[in-house]
Amino acid sequence: MSNKIKALTIKVHPKTELQGVQFAWDKIPQLEVFTRNIIIPEIAVEQDGGAAVNIGTLVSGIPTVFARAALFESALNNIIDQDAATSGLMSFYKSLVSEWKGFISCLALNYKDIEVNRVPLVYSDGKKLPDTENIYEPTGAFGNALFERQPLWSDQSLADNAEKVPFIDVISFKGNVIGGTSPDCFLFTSVSYNIKGKYPFINIQSGRFVDPLKSDPGQQELKLIYGYAKHILDNIQSFKQHFSGLPADIRPSYENISACLQDWIKDMVRYQEQKNFPRLDSSTPPEVGSLFALPFSKLFNYSTLLFGSEGIITQVENSAYSIPFDPKDLLLPDSTEIAQIDFGKEGAEKKNFLSNKPILLLAAETKGQPNNYTYFALPLTPLALNVFGTNLDALAGLSPNSNVRSRISAVYDPNDRDGEKLIVHLKLFTDTGNEILRQVVYKVTQEAIMGKDILMWPNFISKQWNRYFLYSEIPHNDAKFQATPFIGNVNDEFFRIALDDKGIPFYLAEKGRAVSVPDTQVQLHIASNNAVADNKYKYEIYESNQPFKGIKFSHAGVDCGFGIIRYKSFGNDPAFPLNMLNTTKTLYPAFLGVDFGSTNSSIAYYSESDNKVKEDLKLTNKRISLLSTDLKNNDERPAVEDEIFFFQNDEIFSNSIKSVLTIHDPRRIVNEKNNQPDSLLSDAVKGGFPCFEKNLPIDSASDNRYFLTYNRVGTAELVYNMKWSTQRIDKSYKTAYLSTLMLHVYAQLFEENHEPHTLKWSYPSSMGKDLLSEYRAIWDSLVNISPINSNVKLKTYPPSDLSDIGDVQKSTWGVGSDTGGGWGASDESGWGNEKETKKKEIVEIPFDTAPIRFDFKELGNQESLSEACAVANYLVRPQGGYSINAGELILCFDIGGSTTDITALCQMLDGKAMIKQNSIRFAAERMAQATRYSPNFRTVLLKMCERKRISIQGLNKGENKFSENTAPYYFEQVLDRLEHTDFNTFYLLIAAECKEMMSVNLYITGLIMFYAGQLVHKLRTEIIRSEDAPPAVKNTPPKIRIAFAGKGARIFDWFNAVDPSAANNYYTQMFIRGIGGEAVARKTIIPVSQSPLKIIDINSQKGDSYTDVKYEVSKGLAIPTNLTRILVPTNKQAIEILGEDHFCIVMPNGEFKYLESTNSITPEMLEHIGDYFINYPPQGSQPCPRFMDFADLFYRVASSMFGLKMSSADFMAGFQDMNIENYIKGIPEFIEAKKRKVDEQKKFDYVAPIIILEGMKFFEKHLLKGIKIQ
Template sequence: MSNKIKALTIKVHPKTELQGVQFAWDRIPQLEVFTRNIIIPEIAVEQDGAAAVNIGTLVSGIPTVFARAALFESALNNIIDKDADASGLMLFYKSLVSEWKGFISCIALNYKDIEVNRVPLVYSDGKKLSDTENIYEPTGAFGNALFERQPLWCDQSLADNAEKVPFIDVISFKGNVVGGTSPDCFLFTSVSYNIKGKYPFINIQSGRFVDPLKSDLRPEELKIIYGYARHMLENIQQFKQHFSNLPADLRPSYENISACLQDWIKDMVKYQEQRNFARMDNPNPPEVGSLFTLPFSKLFNYSTLLYGSEGIITQGASSEFSIPFDPKDLLLTDATEIAQIDFGKEGAATKHFLANKPILLLAAETKGQPNNYAYFALPLTPLALNVFGANLDALTGLSPASNVKSRITALYDPNDKDGEKLIVHLKLFTDTGNEIIKQVVYKVTQESIMGKDILLWPNYISKQWNRYFLYSEIPHNDAKFQATPFIGNVNDDFFRIALDEKGIPLYLAEKGRALSVPGIKVQLHVASNNAVADNKYKYEIYESNQPFKGIRFSHAGVDCGFGIIRYKSFGDDPAFPWNMLNTTKALSPAFLGVDFGSTNSSIAYYSDSDKMIREDLKLTNKRISLLSTDLKNNDERPAVEDEIFFFQNDEILSNSIKSVLTIHDPRRIVNEKNSQSDFLLAQAVKGGFPCFEKNLPIDSALDNRYFLTYNRVGKAELVYNMKWSSQRIDKSYKTAYLSTLMLHVYAQLFVENHEPHTLKWSYPSSMGKDLLGEYRAIWDSLVDISPINNGVALKTYPPSDLSDIGDVQGGTWSLDSDAGSGWGAAEENGWGTEVDTKKKEVVEIPFDTAPIRFDFKLLGNKESLSEACAVANYLVRPNGGYSLNPGELVLCFDIGGSTTDITALCQMSGGKAMIKQNSIRFAAERMAQATRYSPNFRTVLLKMCERKGISIQGLNKGENKFSENTAPYYFEQVLDRLEHTDFNTFYLLIAAECKEMMSVNLYITGLIMFYAGQLVHKLRTEIVRSEDAPPAVKNTPPKIRIAFAGKGARIFDWFNAVDPSAANTYYTQMFIRGIGGEAVARKTIMPVNQSPLKIIDINSQKGDSYTDVKYEVSKGLAIPTDITKILVPTNKQAIEILGEDHFCIVMPNGEFKYLESTNSITPEMLEHIGDYFINYPPQGSQPCPRFMDFADLFYKVASSMFGLKMSSADFMAGFHDMNIENYIKGIPEFIEAKKRKLDEQKKFDYVAPVIILEGMKFFEKHLLKGIKIQ
């Protein structure tokens, strides 16, 4: 037996057994050699060298919380020869090294799934061990367990006077803790982690990290791990330097770790060679970014700071416009759920479907479904969107010929067991040829965006334009999906996204409110709010003074990708908006003429550069549909919501604009400043949109409202027939209509290289000065509409009739004719006693005595004009106007919806002169009104639709909505769809199938011609009497030319289409009857032709295609009057005719002064109708002889040619029921004039020819009933 004393130690190999010292403790020399030879029980191992059991449990008794870290340090220090045989503890160490390599590989390949949290190893109360109340608190206790090694576990980069505390960085993978950092071994794993899933760095059986070289790696995976290992190896020295100020016995040594990494890198090269993978020449490390903080950031972090400008990626800043970026910051995080946009079957089956879309999205092939495609919001960050800029087309594969080679591609997996997935690959190519690959797997939103659209207006962007609008059916605050627009920076040479100081795009709305940023003007005009939460249809309308750049999509309030608007700088594809930011237009002055009518409106402009009226101004579609298409065929189906609640997509000539306004539900309108509702509703866009649509889902109608019905929005309301309304709300609607219409006009003129400088507007001669003043305020408000940056302030001209302040002689409030002051007179001065000032009113109505003085002057060029005056200017225009020879009198009837304006022109000594202008409330709307009573009219419309292949909702498609109230609407709808060659066919169909409407037509047109004869007699009489007419004019009876203008002028074509000869005879005879009979006519006028005899010329000047119909007023306004040099009377008193016999004035002495029908009628007469101006037929005479003369010819022709069922007895009953005095007192304009005089002491200003008033009453009370007789 040996006397050798054995040391009391753990069992080791005999060759390293230590000599003991009896009864004493002794230090073990060469501890590392000793521990390396410890004998432990045999451990079962697997083929890959990993232990079959969790060896960590065998060392749980090591008396330190840092046992795991110490084990990894020992393993890395002891496994020098990785190929040497190993058993026992060495085999365990070997498995730890494999686990360490797997951990590194996990960070390299799946860094986006890694989360690092630093945990300070101190007490939460900040106190030291000696002072704290809870010495067992884990973080502080762990820090204490470091003992003298605490400084090594501190951040050495802190200042010397800063408190340094130990820490540990806890690392999680997909939310589960898997390990931490150590200054001794860099990384160590936790005891009990278990990772599910198939990864090359995970042992499937144990769920623990393993060297990925034991797995099947793809070449790109091997390349990433190789690059990362090299990165760590190259930075170990820098990491070590971090601890250089520590005492020598604490400074770590990493020779063994470096050797381990070197061997691992060599193994990777062998792996590559064995698998015949491409060589790995200096691959870039993965873009881990800034996952770790100091000191471990030196080892593990890597970011390639690149620079990008319009998709060109460089290693350094190539220009001042280059944007620095880290590739890892280009894709949204994998926690993002990406929104899917469903384009239906066409999108799914079309490979390059997005190539023709004006919005950039991401197309993806569908896994397992060849030739099937899905579409998603771009999973790119705003930084990436700016880096690629205008070359995002190339990035998404839409511009393969681009010199930008980087690409983003995607694979859509709808059948993944964990839900739908989108696998996105981003390949970046630098100018040096380096390739950087990023892959992120995203979840896809459970629902998709489908059947909704976002619209832009206008279809261009320019630094000269500052009003951009966006209509969205995906409101930013909706419950399911949200779409929030953001703007671009026009001052950026590449029009990149405008960002705030934090690098976040300037989103234009949040929580129902518009963005507020200095220098940027944003409005949310219409919103989706709680007030309309019960309505299925959601929409909102934005306005911005900066152009829109793109859309952020969100789902349930969480961002889920972007869409970028694709502006084109070339080409003429109407689906794409134009980018004109680098183009400065030279805008020529345009002089606008705008004719706002009851039914239709018209706009024309005179080009100062071309010195002419621009023909056929067309308002083209300037909408851009981002998610759908704006090529909507309204012949097949009616207009949908976005077509009526936004700028119009129907392209129309500017003489065909309907005076119809679609209004928003007031609850949707955003009232940012708590404005009064009438002010709010008068604003452009907020107040509604002009409606150009020809096919609407009408449900019902009132005199000034159409009501539509939709499945989604429910009811929609349209306002029409606004012109004469005095309602306060309708003033707002008129202002909104004209304001938004002006935006259409500005946009159209802008693309035609013009800018409005002046605006003249028109009004009927019969319009009272109160309403005229209201219109002046409306037109003057349009100067604020201009969307032109640094443009010319629009000049609107006042109406000429408001410049005439009228008669200022006498006293407005004087009590008798002797009052010497306009302010009245009192019998006593000062505060004297009251006197009885009540005297019986003495009314003396003047009648014709003295000749009229015209006192002609040139029509001024700086005033808006009456419709009659504008037509006169149009008629004498150069190139196409009337020559107006000496001895001719031209009488023009501009027949509108509610009024007919009359203009009379002849040659005077100074040139072409307008000698009369006035208007009557008897026009084409009477035809539309009659359709309510016509029993056969629907049949005519249906047959015409069938012939033309026209589909109109509610008439011949869908549920029948034709009724008495909607008949005028459908009449207009059919008329609007006819070509000029179709009208005669339509009139012949009416004559055959709906004769009662032909009778109505003969009544309206016949009365106008009868009235024309009366006017000619009156005008000829006044010309002969006037001092202003030259002898040549006085001595020669004129030849009469009758002209018709306005859209309503077509009513004179009806009879002519049926029988031109009979029509000419009928209208000529009506004219002769009006003038007073053939004998009077022979003295008053000259025939236009003697052989063949043609007494008057009826509208021979009109073109066959009616190209200028409804343009007459607007063009007459636009044509500068210094070109036409037309004369107009200084005296604006209308030459209006009484037109009926048996009217008399009650003189102050009680005498009845009977007036001839040719006598003038004045407002004073109608003011006192029934009192001092009365209809008093002598005993035994007819009640209304002049009207009866008209009705006689009408009855004969209508009954013989068109079967009018009314009998002569019916007519006589109507004549005896005329009672015109009471009828006049019930006319709204009469009542308004009376009210203004009573309430505001304003002069009574209503006047109209009695013959027309009689015609109106008979029409309303008798004829409309008569046409219903079958």
């Protein structure tokens, strides 16, 4: 028997069998060689070289928790030649090396999915083994198991006097632990990890890491793995140096690992050559960043700290504007779902569709669909957006000639089996030519943003401007998609995104409220909240004093990309906002004149730099549509919601501004300061927007409201006819209208290099003191509207007191009036006098006795003017005005919607003088009112639309909405679409098809001309009596020139279009009847010309194109009065005539004092109408002879020329039914004046000529019914 003993427990290769000594322990020499030759059963091996089973679960017998780390160390030390034949344990080692390489590749390709957590291997109570209460606590027990190797597993970079504790870095992939770090083998995997999904570094069957070279990696993947492996290899020496201070017996050596990496790198080169990929020499490591802490950061961390400014990327900081960044931080995490924006067929088929859009998004080619494009929110981080700044266009490929070479591109895969995917490629180029590639695969939101828009106003940004507005149909708190704006930093040289200290943009809203932003004023005026959750249409309106920079898109509350606003610094493309941040405009003073009318408003300005009134102020479209287009053709379809609930996109001249306000649903208005509703609704934007639209989906109308119907928002409400309203809510609406309109004006003037310095406003002469005071408060509030950063504060002027008729009754004609009252004026009163009856009030109403004193002075330049006074200033303007020769009397009627303002001018001793101003509530709106009763008017409108090819919703398109309530609206709609050359055609069509409306026209214009005759007689009488008129004026009867102004002046063109001669004769005869007949006329005036005979001149100076229609008042306000030097009376009385016979004053003694129709009428007379001022025709006389004289001529012409169906008996019934006293008492202005006197002890201030009041009553009670007769 041999004395050699075989070790039977472990079977090894025969050549390395150990010869033991009998009955004695002996050391095994060359242990590494012995273990390398251990023979184990053959293990099934897959094609990729990995074990078919998890051998790690079969290997046992190594008494340490660090068995896995030791196995990887052994594998790396024993597998030197990858191509050598292996069997047994070497096969297992070889599979571990493959797994190790897969682990490294995972870090290289999917580092964003990696999480590293350092676990100190110590007891949680901080005590050592002898002192701890729980020696089996895992972390402490594992640390103990390291024994003398503990220093190797500790951070050697700590100071010598610091406690160095062992640790392990636990590595997770998408939240699941996959392995850890080891100073011996760098990385090792856990026993039971299993990764699902298709990755080049994963064995699909086993779910474990594998060398990606066995999985056919792509070119980009190979490049990243190669760069990372080389980075690790190059830093092994630095890593080894970290442990240089350790004892030699535990100090690691990495020669085998280095050799393994070198072989792997060679394998990659061979693979690259086989695949004919580009050479790998220039490959850079992936931007892993700072995943690991020391010492493993030396091996695995990599980030290229670059510097970027406006897309120019450098490796050194070369300017103060450079932003340091890590390329891995430029794209959003791959867990982000990117929002898709659907631009319809045009966007899908047009390659450079985004080049004409003012918002920068990402265009992606659609996989499998050549020449088809899909659009997404930018998957860039705010850092990236600032790095590229104004050159984001170049990054997105929209500026191919830019010197910025970096590009972002994408491919959209709608058919990926795991759902829609967006593959984004980011290619960065440094100034030295280095190329850095990044690829991220994103999921896409299941739905797309479609049919929604975001609008901005104005279309420029400037450091001189501080009010910016944004209208969004994708509210920040909506359920599906959300869009939240953020601002730019105007103090930044490149207007980059303003970021907080965490690098996050300042988003302007959250949870239905504006967010507080440092040094920024932000308001959310209109919000989408629970109160309107039932409404399908969602919108919100922001205001910021800093310009908007972009939009953050979210889906169901989760961020899904950005859109950046594309500002341009040059050009005049209306689709793009203009960046003027680096431009300082010189803004010249502008003196504004604003005429707010019942139907239309007008604005003009005088330029101090040009020394003239701007001829045509046009309010241009200053909206920018980010996601749609603002080129909306309202001739083809009616205005949509964003056109009425935001600043207007219709471009209009400022003499044709509709006095219409679109109001928001009050439930949408954000009341952040808890203001009272009246105050809230008076704010600009919150209170609504002026509506310039010409085609609205009107459903119904009332006297002061239009109601529109939409499929989405439902009903929308528009307020009109606001001017004379005394309702409290309408005061708010008037303020809101004018406030928002002023923003339009400021923006337009800013574009024209002007800034408003002063504002004059107009008012009718007949407006009462209370309403006038209300308007003064409204206009004064506009000083806070200015959006311009300057030292200029708008100056609004108070109203002139020229038409302050409230005090007329005091001493107009030199007759006193003592009605008692006042302090100390009463008899004894007090307790015990209850039974005494109150003394009857003594009323003595004054009447004409003494001549009028005008006391002329030059019109001041620092007061707002009555409409009549403003027209006078316009008429005598230096260029194009009336000359007003000696011996001429000019009577101008400014015909508006609700009032006609009258101005009388003549030459006095010291110059041109205005001797009269007043207004009557009888104007063009009466024509619109009559359309409600005209049976044939719709036919006329339809035929005119057909001739002009006009499409108007509700009239000749869509469901018929024409009714007696909407007829005036459609009348205005057609008129607004006509060119000046079309009007005569329209009037002729009315005369042919709708004769009853011609009759109405003759009534209104005829009464005005009749009244003009009465006024001329009165004025001539007062001039002769006045001490202020020079003898030359007194002794010479004047030639009469009558002018018409205002948009309503066109009513005098109707008859003229049909028969100019008949029209001139009709109006002349009406004038003569008004003056008192031919005999009186011969004494009062002289003809304008004798051959041919022309008794009066009727509007001969008007231009054929009516270019200044409705501008007369606003231009008259704007023109400095020191240029016109017009004279005006200093007294406060208005020369207003009674206009009718048979009126008398009841004197204190009971006597009836009859007044001539030429007598003045005062507020005191109307205050006592029916009591002390009565209509009392003598027995056998006609009830209203002056009105009957007018009606006689009207009836003759209207019935003979236009077939008026009313009979003479109908007229007589109307005369007998006049009862004017009761009619006057029912007029709203009369009632208001009475109420103010009772409730507020204010003077009664309503006055109007009786002749006009009679005309109003007959019109309303008889004529409108008469035109219905077929």
